[in-house]
Amino acid sequence: MMFSWKLEDQPVDTTPPLLLELRNLTTVFPTRRGLVRAVDGMSFMLREGEKLGIVGESGSGKTVTLLSILRLVPHPGEIVDGEALFLGEDLLHKPRTEMRKIRGKEIAMIFQDPLTTLNPVFPVGEQIRESLGIHNIVSSSNGWLSRLFDRRRIAAEQERVIQVMRDVGIPSPVERAKNYPHQFSGGMQQRVIIAIALSCEPHLLLADEPTTALDVTIQAQIMDLLNKINREHGTSVILVTHNLGVVAEFCDNIIVMYAGWMMEKGTVEEVIADPKHPYTQGLLRCLPRISEKREKIHPIPGLVPDLARLPPGCPFSPRCDQAMPECKEDRPFPLIELGEGRLVRCLLY
Amino acid sequence: MRAIKVLERVLAVIPIMFGVAIVVFLFMRLTPGDPVDIMMGGGGYVSEGEIENLRREFNLDKPLHVQLYIFLSHAIRGDLGNSYVKRAPVTELIAERLPATIELALGALIFGLVVATPIGIISAVKQYSALDRVSMAGAFLGISMPAFWLGILLMLIFSVRLRWLPVAGRIDYDAGLQTVTGLYVLDSILTGNKAALISSLRHLVLPSVSLGAAMAATVARILRSSMLEVLRQDYVMLARAKGLVEFLVVAKHALRNALIPTVTVVGLQVGVLLGGNMIVETVFGWPGLGRLVVQAIFARDFPLVQGAVMVYAFTFVTANLIVDVLYTYLNPKITL
Numbered sequence: 001m002m003f004s005w006k007l008e009d010q011p012v013d014t015t016p017p018l019l020l021e022l023r024n025l026t027t028v029f030p031t032r033r034g035l036v037r038a039v040d041g042m043s044f045m046l047r048e049g050e051k052l053g054i055v056g057e058s059g060s061g062k063t064v065t066l067l068s069i070l071r072l073v074p075h076p077g078e079i080v081d082g083e084a085l086f087l088g089e090d091l092l093h094k095p096r097t098e099m100r101k102i103r104g105k106e107i108a109m110i111f112q113d114p115l116t117t118l119n120p121v122f123p124v125g126e127q128i129r130e131s132l133g134i135h136n137i138v139s140s141s142n143g144w145l146s147r148l149f150d151r152r153r154i155a156a157e158q159e160r161v162i163q164v165m166r167d168v169g170i171p172s173p174v175e176r177a178k179n180y181p182h183q184f185s186g187g188m189q190q191r192v193i194i195a196i197a198l199s200c201e202p203h204l205l206l207a208d209e210p211t212t213a214l215d216v217t218i219q220a221q222i223m224d225l226l227n228k229i230n231r232e233h234g235t236s237v238i239l240v241t242h243n244l245g246v247v248a249e250f251c252d253n254i255i256v257m258y259a260g261w262m263m264e265k266g267t268v269e270e271v272i273a274d275p276k277h278p279y280t281q282g283l284l285r286c287l288p289r290i291s292e293k294r295e296k297i298h299p300i301p302g303l304v305p306d307l308a309r310l311p312p313g314c315p316f317s318p319r320c321d322q323a324m325p326e327c328k329e330d331r332p333f334p335l336i337e338l339g340e341g342r343l344v345r346c347l348l349y
Numbered sequence: 350m351r352a353i354k355v356l357e358r359v360l361a362v363i364p365i366m367f368g369v370a371i372v373v374f375l376f377m378r379l380t381p382g383d384p385v386d387i388m389m390g391g392g393g394y395v396s397e398g399e400i401e402n403l404r405r406e407f408n409l410d411k412p413l414h415v416q417l418y419i420f421l422s423h424a425i426r427g428d429l430g431n432s433y434v435k436r437a438p439v440t441e442l443i444a445e446r447l448p449a450t451i452e453l454a455l456g457a458l459i460f461g462l463v464v465a466t467p468i469g470i471i472s473a474v475k476q477y478s479a480l481d482r483v484s485m486a487g488a489f490l491g492i493s494m495p496a497f498w499l500g501i502l503l504m505l506i507f508s509v510r511l512r513w514l515p516v517a518g519r520i521d522y523d524a525g526l527q528t529v530t531g532l533y534v535l536d537s538i539l540t541g542n543k544a545a546l547i548s549s550l551r552h553l554v555l556p557s558v559s560l561g562a563a564m565a566a567t568v569a570r571i572l573r574s575s576m577l578e579v580l581r582q583d584y585v586m587l588a589r590a591k592g593l594v595e596f597l598v599v600a601k602h603a604l605r606n607a608l609i610p611t612v613t614v615v616g617l618q619v620g621v622l623l624g625g626n627m628i629v630e631t632v633f634g635w636p637g638l639g640r641l642v643v644q645a646i647f648a649r650d651f652p653l654v655q656g657a658v659m660v661y662a663f664t665f666v667t668a669n670l671i672v673d674v675l676y677t678y679l680n681p682k683i684t685l
Contacts, residue, residue: 070590072586072589072590074586100592100593100594101592102592103589103590103591103592104590104591104592104593105592108590109587109590111583111586111587112583113583116582116583116584117583117584117586117587118584118587119584119587119588119602119605119606120584120606120680120681120682121605121606121609121679121680121681122605123681130591130593131591131592134591134592134593135592180681180682182681182682193587196587196591
């Protein structure tokens with residue numbers, strides 16, 4: 001069964017309720033060479049059913065943004081400022097036990113490399129079932145001891161595992177549930193990971209470059225699957241990728257990140273058709289297009305900066321072809337609102 | 350399926366033991382020194398005829414290939430010959446001493462694992478913490494310290510100074526233990542002899558610690574480094590992202606993977622514990638195989654050395670076989 005994954009017309013006047021709101025989220029990593037501000041003052045709103053893309057080069061803070069939402073930033077990283085309001089409650093100040101109830105149940109995450117994301121020593125069915133057990137999804141009795149020996153629960157969990165595997169398009173799920181990760185192809189492994197994420201029917205799916213490690217035809221299938229999940233279950237998705245093409249086809253809104261800063265935000269149509277930030281313009285110039293007969297791809301000059309030794313001012317200014325003297329000054333760079341939800345952080349505006 | 354493969358591996362032990370028998374036979378003959386000369390104290394008042402008689406008795410007058418044939422044909426039937434010095438069947442002599450060696454090796458193994466496992470896990474989880482630094486320094490010490498020196502030190506402190514534990518031996522003479530298996534701790538439990546159990550355990554502590562310290566140190570370091578490697582993996586992050594409690598993230602998802610390299614090292618160490626305890630046995634007067642072998646080597650007691658080496662080889666091969674089988678359970682990617 002194939003689904004077209006073109007953007008569908010959204011109803012204009014009914015705005016769905018707010019699901020997640022980040023306010024000034026700041027995550028830092030102390031390193032020997034200095035403090036790295038991996039995510040610096042990130043703010044955005046995500047509505048129910050929305051598909052948001054976060055784009056940027058490696059090291060721009062996309063993944064850390066996702067991990068910060070789940071409070072899984074690896075040591076020695078630390079969230080030092082901001083709020084992450086999920087259904088109105090701040091995740092960053094929740095007690096650990098409360099946070100664990102949200103992880104995997106309300107907010108699930110899909111990782112980049114399926115091969116290393118599945119635990120090699122457990123059958124995939126057990127890895128999907130584990131989430132159900134943690135969050136007590138199909139339990140009929142209380143108390144961990146009675147649950148442990150509850151035959152009906154075990155059967156119900158098994159049934160749910162098979163159903164989720166079928167939902168994500170794994171053929172012959174009953175047999176495949178007993179297989180180990182190395183017996184699956186990359187695309188099927190990613191489906192298993194998506195099944196783990198979906199098992200508890202989360203409100204929000206954080207997808208960290210879910211297709212980067214896969215070949216192109218499999219990429220399209222996985223994006224189809226994510227689209228189907230979004231449409232059928234109303235699950236919101238934050239998709240992190242460095243691939244603008246994937247975002248353009250999948251997402252409703254885009255955030256462009258550079259060196260921990262949000263540089264630009266808008267709907268997919270706005271940003272692709274009319275990029276405001278010189279960095280976004282540069283990114284789009286890198287994309288080869290079939291429609292235009294272009295001789296050369298224009299790469300952005302220079303390299304991603306060393307985050308521990310950022311120049312004063314805008315971190316993109318050393319590579320920017322429109323940089324002005326004040327861009328290199330140590331001054332505030334506010335987000336400029338150009339229209340509703342249309343934001344850019346650049347002194348040109 | 351797995352049972353058939355295991356059986357195949359068990360059967361493969363036979364040719365290995367055959368090879369070991371030939372090699373140890375030839376090497377013993379290559380060592381300088383003649384058993385009869387040594388027995389006679391370098392000649393003197395012993396007549397040529399007596400020496401000839403002894404040589405004939407031990408088959409040492411026959412050509413080498415005939416001696417080898419005699420040795421192998423008897424060995425297949427489970428007869429490893431008679432000791433030159435003790436004048437008793439080698440199999441009996443070994444059977445008498447082997448339980449003591451096994452008991453000591455098991456004691457050292459249990460001590461090593463009980464100490465190394467929590468240290469390895471906790472120092473990885475709390476990397477660079479005070480506990481990590483102290484235990485890794487301790488592990489470094491444990492690897493570097495010779496077992497005989499540690500043994501003497503422990504004996505001085507706990508037996509001589511504090512008088513908490515006995516100096517030497519396996520059990521008090523008045524414990525009245527009835528031997529069943531030859532493992533005194535096990536025998537005490539089987540016969541319900543409480544006094545003997547306490548006595549045998551008290552005797553076992555210091556030798557086990559001396560023998561097991563190096564092993565504990567090695568295993569702790571391997572487990573720590575494997576845990577550090579595994580804790581960085583994406584699947585550990587996924588386990589956390591599922592909402593699993595940190596204890597299970599470590600104990601279930603990480604440890605199961607970290608055990609795979611660790612089990613290999615433990616398996617090799619078991620061979621070392623069984624074969625490398627001559628020094629500890631000597632320090633603590635432990636009546637095990639190691640001391641018997643040392644005496645046999647000095648006396649060029651060919652049959653006894655051959656028999657003992659074959660026992661060592663057998664335990665080593667068996668330990669490796671067990672590790673290989675365990676491996677298939679731990680790592681689904683591996684089949685026998």
